[in-house]
Amino acid sequence: MHGLILSRLPLENPPELTRKEKALRAAFIDVLEAQSTDLPFPNLINSIYGKKGYQPMLVQKFFSDQQLQMLSDYLDKAVAHGLDPEQFYVTGLKYQLDEVIHQKSSDTVRIQRGLAKLELAVVNSLIRYSMAMQYGVTNPAKIYSHYATPTLIPDSNSVIRIFEIVNLKIYLDSIQPKGKTYLALQKVLKRLDADTTENKDSVKIIMRQKVVVNMERLRWKNKPAEQKFVSVNIADFSLDVMDKEKSVLHMKVCVGEPGDKQTPQLGSIIHSVQINPVWNIPQSIARNEISRYASDDRYYLSNNNIKVFKKGKPVRDPEAIDWSAIDVREYSFQQQPGVKNSLGKIKFLFKNGSSIYLHDTPVRSVFKRGMRAISHGCVRVEKPLDLAFALFGKGERYDQLKRGMESSYPRAKFMGLPRPVPVRLFYYTAWLNDRGGVRFGQDIYGLDQLVYDEMQKKQF
Known part of the structure; x- marks a missing residue:
């Protein structure tokens, strides 16, 4: 020199x-x-x-x-x-x-x-x-x-x-990424790149792209600093309660349909739950679904314990309304607690700009489906009571919550968590299975290509 x-x-x-x-x-x-x-x-x-x-x-x-x-x-x-x-x-x-x-x-x-x-x-x-x-x-x-x-x-x-x-x-x-999933994806990528076949089939090309995209997602610094948090993988239809980088609770979930009902990727803090929740039905659902059901069946609203309001005042006889002939935007709908409530017996609340939350569901058969992108955007959880226990822990508050959910006379009640817990709604189309191998999932919202295309550009 x-x-x-x-x-x-x-x-x-x-x-x-x-x-x-x-x-x-x-x-x-x-x-x-x-x-x-x-x-x-x-x-x-x-x-x-x-x-x-x-x-x-x-x-x-x-x-x-x-x-x-x-x-x-x-x-x-x-x-x-x-x-x-x-x-x-x-x-x-x-x-x-x-x-x-x-x-x-x-x-x-x-x-x-x-x-x-x-x-x-x-x-x-x-x-x-x-x-x-x-x-x-x-x-x-x-x-x-x-x-x-x-x-x-x-x-x-x-x-x-x-x-x-x-x-x-x-x-x-x-600075080398060292997470288990990341290292497993690296091994898969190495095997794919070792294939010297000149005309690689389309399946391997798609698989390689999926590996590359999910490695990029794992490099994003979007996980909470706290050791315990709730993690939802939208593309896997699954929820895990993570504690010290290990899953202590795993369950199936249902997420939003592709298109304008898709569940957003977001991060927040679960601060409270509502036992026997009241469902304030969104205007889009009221306009596109509830009014149509009420038009076809005059007793649909009362049979599903749905109250109707006009300009904030209760409507005493909604069965008398011709729902096919009125402007539904003048009305609001509220489903009361009970066995038919679409939110089930509990919902988990966290601040976000999309009115998204985790909640129970009275329809248990949906968790037997493989494709569970079926909701309006919120996340239906398979084991709500287990999730509540993971967040509240053993003690009188959890026992009170459980009694409220099991009551024959359900009443809506809010309960704050002993300690707020972060929640993350992620989107991974490749992840580790129970045996430590890589599993590839469906790109239900078509987001992989967006990431891959952006990766090809010069950054910073």
């Missing part, structure tokens, strides 16, 4: 620089300005180098013991993560590294320009790779129209940490 160029320059706006130091500084600034449009967070990077006198920082630390060659090796292995190494500009990094290694000029300014190009190639590749491993290469909030899950994205601190790395290999190893 060229010790003359890599000797540290004065920091933080030195009062005077020698002519040579000014020339070296100007060379670095010139290269930085020329390449700024290709860099992530260019203004922040410029600020960092400005505070250090516009001189190479990472090359100083990592060149002598061949850590930069090792970095290019890690980038080449990005294929093991379902990513194209060129997303991290690996070819450009190798070229600039080779240029510096074989530099024969004695012109210090020219040498400085070469070092600056290598420095920025390292910064560019390392930041992009680091962010990809820790956050994914896409932002789900920009991909999905139904996504309200708190998800961390790279920020200025992510960039600053890059310049604080001491040992590059230790750092690169530390």
